[in-house]
Amino acid sequence: MQLQLSELHQFEAGGNPFVYLVPSGGIFALDDLSRRTIEVLKQRPREAVDLLEELVAGGAGREQARNCIEELVATRALEPAGGRQAAVDEAPAAFPLQTLVINLTNQCNLSCQYCYEFGEDKVATPEGKPKFMEFETAKQSVDFLFAEAGSRKQVHITFFGGETLMNFPLLKRIVDYSRQEAAQRGVAIDYSLTTNATLLRPEIIEYLSENAIGVTVSMDGPKELNDQLRVFANGKGSYDIIVPKVKELLRQHRTRPIAARVTLTSGVRDVIGIFRHLKEEIGFHEVGFAPVTTSPNRLYAIGEKGLDDVLAQFEQLAYEYRDYALRGELHGFSNVSDTLSELHQGISKSHPCGAGLGLLGVGPSGDISPCHRFVDSDTHKLGHVSEGLDREKQQEFLKHGHIHAKYDCHSCWARPLCAGGCYHEAFVRYGDTGHANLHYCDWIRGWTDLCLRIYGEIATQNPGFLKHFDQRKAA
Ligand code: SF4
Ligand code: SF4
Numbered sequence: 001m002q003l004q005l006s007e008l009h010q011f012e013a014g015g016n017p018f019v020y021l022v023p024s025g026g027i028f029a030l031d032d033l034s035r036r037t038i039e040v041l042k043q044r045p046r047e048a049v050d051l052l053e054e055l056v057a058g059g060a061g062r063e064q065a066r067n068c069i070e071e072l073v074a075t076r077a078l079e080p081a082g083g084r085q086a087a088v089d090e091a092p093a094a095f096p097l098q099t100l101v102i103n104l105t106n107q108c109n110l111s112c113q114y115c116y117e118f119g120e121d122k123v124a125t126p127e128g129k130p131k132f133m134e135f136e137t138a139k140q141s142v143d144f145l146f147a148e149a150g151s152r153k154q155v156h157i158t159f160f161g162g163e164t165l166m167n168f169p170l171l172k173r174i175v176d177y178s179r180q181e182a183a184q185r186g187v188a189i190d191y192s193l194t195t196n197a198t199l200l201r202p203e204i205i206e207y208l209s210e211n212a213i214g215v216t217v218s219m220d221g222p223k224e225l226n227d228q229l230r231v232f233a234n235g236k237g238s239y240d241i242i243v244p245k246v247k248e249l250l251r252q253h254r255t256r257p258i259a260a261r262v263t264l265t266s267g268v269r270d271v272i273g274i275f276r277h278l279k280e281e282i283g284f285h286e287v288g289f290a291p292v293t294t295s296p297n298r299l300y301a302i303g304e305k306g307l308d309d310v311l312a313q314f315e316q317l318a319y320e321y322r323d324y325a326l327r328g329e330l331h332g333f334s335n336v337s338d339t340l341s342e343l344h345q346g347i348s349k350s351h352p353c354g355a356g357l358g359l360l361g362v363g364p365s366g367d368i369s370p371c372h373r374f375v376d377s378d379t380h381k382l383g384h385v386s387e388g389l390d391r392e393k394q395q396e397f398l399k400h401g402h403i404h405a406k407y408d409c410h411s412c413w414a415r416p417l418c419a420g421g422c423y424h425e426a427f428v429r430y431g432d433t434g435h436a437n438l439h440y441c442d443w444i445r446g447w448t449d450l451c452l453r454i455y456g457e458i459a460t461q462n463p464g465f466l467k468h469f470d471q472r473k474a475a
Pocket of ligand 1: 409414418419421436442444
């Protein structure tokens with residue numbers, strides 16, 4: 001049998017060689033002999049017997065060399081020449097729903113200039129639709145979630161807006177109703193929400209804590225940065241209003257970690273300063289960052305140079321994360337945790353995220369969308385909660401977004417985690433949800449390589465820390 005290298009990415013962690021196997025998402029440390037085997041096969045494919053003889057001629061014992069080849073074949077680092085297979089299968093036709101993102105309202109009391117819902121790049125067409133969800137629609141949404149969850153024993157509801165807390169009474173009714181329904185079905189349910197924090201009050205905080213509702217606060221760092229774009233309609237910044245409320249939230253909500261979510265823009269790029277402020281001065285448990293989703297010509301878009309600067313700061317924080325992890329401590333930079341979690345679970349994606357698959361969004365009107373970023377958009381509607389999913393449209397969306405359809409990605413070693421990137425970003429940038437986010441490739445590969453190196457170091461020096469990623473789901 002002729003053997004060749006399968007698709008793999010080599011990297012070093014703490015001075016030790018590793019490989020990341022693209023078809024399986026596996027990560028392996030290499031001993032001297034397996035590294036030599038890979039180097040030999042890098043030159044050209046070999047008959048297995050010739051490979052064995054070459055390793056023996058290089059000083060390896062015959063039995064040792066045979067075991068090494070067998071192990072590399074078993075782990076799929078080596079494969080029969082010409083026998084390359086597709087990395088992932090087609091998405092199953094009926095995938096059980098796990099998470100429903102319910103947009104309680106499309107109204108917001110802030111006017112953040114980069115908002116994907118209201119800003120210049122918005123995809124929503126809310127005209128003539130309800131601004132606030134009615135209880136009847138909410139009930140239908142919950143029924144829809146359970147009906148689509150199939151035999152899942154755990155489901156999740158995320159509350160979203162607009163500003164989520166502008167419809168807090170409905171949130172409480174949904175929790176009551178869905179909890180009853182879940183108990184009757186013997187299904188576990190949990191909840192989370194995203195908020196701009198302006199409307200937090202002691203009784204709301206108490207309710208969120210009592211009901212173990214996870215909270216993510218959208219906030220962009222210290223006052224001078226946060227208030228650049230996170231403003232009220234009159235242009236006034238939101239920082240002074242939200243900080244006392246966030247501090248109260250962090251003091252009183254003891255049942256779930258509280259996260260901050262930062263949107264990076266051309267003028268808000270001091271990643272390290274923002275992290276220090278939100279984590280150490282304000283006290284968030286986790287802080288995650290994402291560059292703004294926008295057309296490249298907007299003033300607040302981050303250009304290529306800006307992205308390099310952001311990645312360099314991400315790198316610095318990621319190494320800090322590693323040092324914490326090696327001491328067994330949690331650091332709180334959630335971008336690293338999310339990627340390590342996917343690497344640890346050996347994820348190899350057919351689609352970039354769960355949108356349209358295990359996750360769906362529902363808008364105030366009851367229209368179903370692939371995720372919260374597409375709610376209220378007629379173009380992206382996948383049905384209505386009173387009638388169910390439009391399977392044909394769902395399949396069309398998933399087929400279009402499948403990694404098989406993204407030719408640019410087929411030879412990319414980072415595709416098991418990236419799979420072409422966010423559909424919403426692709427739509428805003430290229431007008432097509434199925435387009436690969438090619439403007440981010442260097443960033444994605446640089447980031448994935450960095451996280452692989454950190455993963456390798458943790459796996460070698462403090463493997464017990466990786467238990468944190470057994471359950472964690474990327475945000
Ligand atoms: S979008 Fe770029 S980084 Fe992502 S899988 Fe495709 S080619 Fe790779
Ligand atoms: S990655 Fe993009 S498409 Fe996927 S759920 Fe998030 S916003 Fe939606």
